[in-house]
Amino acid sequence: MTRLSFITSVCLIGLLTSEATRAADLTVGANIGNVPWEFQDENGDYVGFEIDLVNQIGDRLGMNVEIINIPFSGLFSAVQSGRIDIALSSITVTERRLESVAFVQPYYDSAQSLTVDSDSNISSLADLQGRVVAVDTGSTGDMWITENNARYGIGEIRRFEGLVPAMLDVQSGRVDGYISDIPGLEYFIRDKPYFKVVQRIETGERYSMVLAEGNPLADQVNDVLTELKRSGFVAELHRSWFGSEPLASSSTVSVVDRPRSTSVGGRDAGFAQTFLNWGVLLNSMPLLLAGLRVTLLLGATSIACGLALGLFLAMVRLYGVRPAGVASKMYIDIFRSIPILVLLIVVYYAPPFAGIQLSAFAAAAVALTLVSGAYTAEIFRAGIEAIPSGQFEASHALGLNYRHTMLDVILPQAIRVVIPPLTNNCINVIKDTALASVVAMPDLLKQANQAQALEANPTPLIVAALIYLALLWPLVILVGRLEKRFRQEYSQ
Amino acid sequence: MSAIVSIKNLRKQFGSFDALAGVNLQINEGEVVCIVGPSGSGKSTLIRCINQLEDFDDSSEVKIAGIDITQDETARADVGMVFQSFNLFPHMTIRENITLAPLRVKQMSEQQANAIADDLMQKVGIEAQAEKYPSQLSGGQQQRVAIARALAMRPRVMLFDEPTSALDPEMVGEVLDVMRDLARSGVTMLVVTHEMGFARQVADRVIFMDEGKIVEAGKPAQIFDGPAHQRTRDFVNAVLQH
Numbered sequence: 001m002t003r004l005s006f007i008t009s010v011c012l013i014g015l016l017t018s019e020a021t022r023a024a025d026l027t028v029g030a031n032i033g034n035v036p037w038e039f040q041d042e043n044g045d046y047v048g049f050e051i052d053l054v055n056q057i058g059d060r061l062g063m064n065v066e067i068i069n070i071p072f073s074g075l076f077s078a079v080q081s082g083r084i085d086i087a088l089s090s091i092t093v094t095e096r097r098l099e100s101v102a103f104v105q106p107y108y109d110s111a112q113s114l115t116v117d118s119d120s121n122i123s124s125l126a127d128l129q130g131r132v133v134a135v136d137t138g139s140t141g142d143m144w145i146t147e148n149n150a151r152y153g154i155g156e157i158r159r160f161e162g163l164v165p166a167m168l169d170v171q172s173g174r175v176d177g178y179i180s181d182i183p184g185l186e187y188f189i190r191d192k193p194y195f196k197v198v199q200r201i202e203t204g205e206r207y208s209m210v211l212a213e214g215n216p217l218a219d220q221v222n223d224v225l226t227e228l229k230r231s232g233f234v235a236e237l238h239r240s241w242f243g244s245e246p247l248a249s250s251s252t253v254s255v256v257d258r259p260r261s262t263s264v265g266g267r268d269a270g271f272a273q274t275f276l277n278w279g280v281l282l283n284s285m286p287l288l289l290a291g292l293r294v295t296l297l298l299g300a301t302s303i304a305c306g307l308a309l310g311l312f313l314a315m316v317r318l319y320g321v322r323p324a325g326v327a328s329k330m331y332i333d334i335f336r337s338i339p340i341l342v343l344l345i346v347v348y349y350a351p352p353f354a355g356i357q358l359s360a361f362a363a364a365a366v367a368l369t370l371v372s373g374a375y376t377a378e379i380f381r382a383g384i385e386a387i388p389s390g391q392f393e394a395s396h397a398l399g400l401n402y403r404h405t406m407l408d409v410i411l412p413q414a415i416r417v418v419i420p421p422l423t424n425n426c427i428n429v430i431k432d433t434a435l436a437s438v439v440a441m442p443d444l445l446k447q448a449n450q451a452q453a454l455e456a457n458p459t460p461l462i463v464a465a466l467i468y469l470a471l472l473w474p475l476v477i478l479v480g481r482l483e484k485r486f487r488q489e490y491s492q
Numbered sequence: 493m494s495a496i497v498s499i500k501n502l503r504k505q506f507g508s509f510d511a512l513a514g515v516n517l518q519i520n521e522g523e524v525v526c527i528v529g530p531s532g533s534g535k536s537t538l539i540r541c542i543n544q545l546e547d548f549d550d551s552s553e554v555k556i557a558g559i560d561i562t563q564d565e566t567a568r569a570d571v572g573m574v575f576q577s578f579n580l581f582p583h584m585t586i587r588e589n590i591t592l593a594p595l596r597v598k599q600m601s602e603q604q605a606n607a608i609a610d611d612l613m614q615k616v617g618i619e620a621q622a623e624k625y626p627s628q629l630s631g632g633q634q635q636r637v638a639i640a641r642a643l644a645m646r647p648r649v650m651l652f653d654e655p656t657s658a659l660d661p662e663m664v665g666e667v668l669d670v671m672r673d674l675a676r677s678g679v680t681m682l683v684v685t686h687e688m689g690f691a692r693q694v695a696d697r698v699i700f701m702d703e704g705k706i707v708e709a710g711k712p713a714q715i716f717d718g719p720a721h722q723r724t725r726d727f728v729n730a731v732l733q734h
Contacts, residue, residue: 393545394579394638398593398645399569408592412583 026063028054029070029084033162036187036241037090038067049241050088053107054209056233060224071161073137073449076101077458079212080274086221087210090181092140094205097456098261100274102213104222105258106206106251107234112141113182114199115189117170122177124199130155131176134166137446138453140205141179158360158440159450163188169440170195172352183242206251208259210456218258226255280459284451288460291447292467298361298443299430302368306429307422309369310376317381328377335374341435343367348439364436372429379425383418384410420483427475431468444468496521496557496649496680502541503549504704511537512548513704519649519682524675526691527684528715529701530727535684538701539651542682543573557648569597572642576654578634580626580641586613587622590641597645605644612640616670632663636670643679650674652683688731692716700724 030038030050038048046067058065070078075087079101092110093103114133116122122131129152135142137159145157158175160166163184169175171194178185182200189195211218228234235253238246246252317328335343347370348363358366387410395405437446448464497519504512512534519525527535540546542554544561553560559567581589590612591605600608613619616636618629626634635655642650652671656664668690675681675694685691691698691712698715700708700723708715708724716732719725 388579390575390577390579391581394573394575394581396545396568397543397571397573397575398641399566399597400593401597404596408596409581413581416583 026054026058026061026065026086027084028065028067028086028088029075029078030067030087031072031075031089031162032067032069033164034072034089035163035184037184038088049108049237050090050209052237053228053234054086054088056228057221057224060227061220072139073161073453075210076456077452077461079210080458082212085211085215085217090184090207091210092181092203092205093208093259094140094143094456095262096454097210098259100213100280100456102211102215102218103208103259104211104218105225105256106208107225107229108183108207108238108252109247109250110203110205110207111182112144112179112201112203112205113185113197114177114179114201115167115170115185115195115197116177117173118194118196120176122198125152125201128177129153132156132158132174134158134160134169134175134178134440136160136162136166136180138450139180140203141181142450143454144201144203145179159442159446160440161438165438165440167195168349172349172357174352174357187242222258229253229255275458275462277455277457277459280451280455280457281463283455284448284460284463287447287451288444288463288467291442291444291464294361294442294447295430295433295444296471298364298368298433298436298441299426301365302372302433303426303429305365305369306372306376306425309373310378311380313373313377314380314384317377318384332374332377335371336378338371340367340371340432341438343371344435344439360436360439360441363439364433364441368429368432368436371432372425375425375428376422379418379421380414382421383414386417387413416486420479420486423475423479423482427472427479430472434468494521495519495555496523497542497682498553498555498558499538499542500553502538502552502554504537504541504546504552505549510704512541515701515704515706517699517706519680521648521680522678523696524681524694525683525697525699526695526712527682527699527701528686528688528691528727528731529707533701534704535701536653537704539573539653539682539684542649543571543651544568545573569645570648572645572647572650574635574638574642574650574652574655576657578626578631578638578658580634580637582626585623585625586618586629586637589626589637590644593641593645608644609640612643613637615643615673616640617666630663631659632666635659635663635667639667639670639674643674649680649682652681652685654684654686656685656687686731688716688728700727702727 032046033039036048037050038046041047051067055065068084070084072089075089078084079087090110093106114125122128131154133145133154135145135157142159145154149157163180166178167188170178179201182197185197189197209221211221235246238244238252248254313328313332316324317332320328344364344367347367348358348360351358391409391413392405395409400408433443434445436443437449444464444467448460451460452458495518497517499515499517502512502515515538527538529535537546541548555561556567556570561567581592584592587606587609590609594600594605594608595602610619613622616639618633618636618640621629621633626637629637655671656667659667664687668687671683672694695712697709698712699706700715702723708719708721715724716728719728
């Protein structure tokens, strides 16, 4: 066998095996962790009401079901881009979502709920005036309270990616209450007496599965659902997961029509209409601009504090007494090794247990500063070390003291060396601000996620990407120009 | 005559190597002293110690105008230094290079510092380059700026560490001319050099160093024409036969 044909065979085998593992012909996306609809049991297997339901549907259609874990706000784009066939996650049927995606007939009648800490004196929505309330990004709870907030005067609506992080913040007291789907909440707190559901909020919402608009599979799935309701399978799921009998009038028991958009024709599912939809763009622009403001503020704060910290660390490392120098080096090495996302979560969730409350902004700024400081310190150190020792000697010989040597001679030269890498670091910090969305910071990415879940359309994400690009591309070009200019200056 | 520089038993080790093995030297006001010798003989280390660019043995003593330099940092301000590699500040104009220390160390007004700079730039012949940056000047011009920069602090003694060694041959003359003028005007100078012609012509005293010690010192004619020691003779013969 020649080498080439061997390689070809290996590639072919690889293709064939990957084809075999892709036998799943029904790819389902679900926000795993959404109890009791889809979550992991002790063995790590995906279980839940909707998991059982979709597996049964797959069986009836003779299709293999593969479930992949996708955050709630990413489910709609996943359906629209064809990465998944069906999205599940106790998704409420709404008119706005119907304009972009297709639903099959609903199978659960739900409501929202307000959950608080057991020790809290909040007993209803009316007590939330001026308080902070948590919701899931782009969920019906988010939509409902945003629309009805004029009535309740809530101080701040903070958006989370799922139930667990939101409940952690209810527990730590960072938020006063959590508005979310009632079945999930009741299931989650059944063994947690330190939480209580204090109000059921009737929204008339119904859960269903989402498919791409125009996907012929939707009718087949709908028909299977009809059968499953008639045979009592769905009602049985209700009994096994909630331990109660569903109401005969509910969509869990009775067959209902597939929901359709009431607007004429709905949205065209064409590529441009899906990924760059002007209506969606206009609707989501206020959200995106508010997010941009937060991103810029967080970026600027972290960059400025990181510069100061980095300069200090570099000075200590280069000129401090030995133990301080070693400590500085350790700091720099440690914070360059920690994934910023991990640090962000630690800084956000750990201090409350020590009685320190950091706002999401403060936590994000601290985490970004800690890491940016470490990188900046290395940049400054390299910059200062790039200055020939003769510059220090000439300064000493002229009688300049340490402060003037640094301020007048060394730093102005070091800054030329460090400006390009510092600008690169600024670009990285601004990009890293997007990670702050995990601690419910309403930054650009978070707002785009919220907007795309509200609209069930990925346009806001595309626009957010364009905004990041417009922000950072000029900086990238600037770095290139500066590097070229300084290279020329030194080669003179 | 009073001693501006007084060195007693100057010793310095680099590891186990004796860079300076007990040097004694007095330099009087207005005197021009040239130090010659093979490389590694301790010439540069000697003048770097005078400016505290190197530390040295505790038993040694270096005094500038009667002040022990290890006791009083300000003694350094009385010593000007010119380096082999110029060490100008590349981000400052020629004028700024010269006025920086007078402004920052002597707290002079801009006007005073500029007046001194103008005077010195004229003296070393670089007045036309005042607003240029070091990288725009030739090596000879840069070294003349370095001399003016050191002189701006009005030092009691000027140290030169092989000031022409890094220069292209055609630029050596212009720097030596400036140094010759300085010597004539009465500036106290200690010069480490390989320019034997300059040493013979300008020095009041020539010192021959080898292996971290002063082997022989005397008038230029004595060192170059009738050295007392064999090592001095070998060195002078080797250098002058070029």
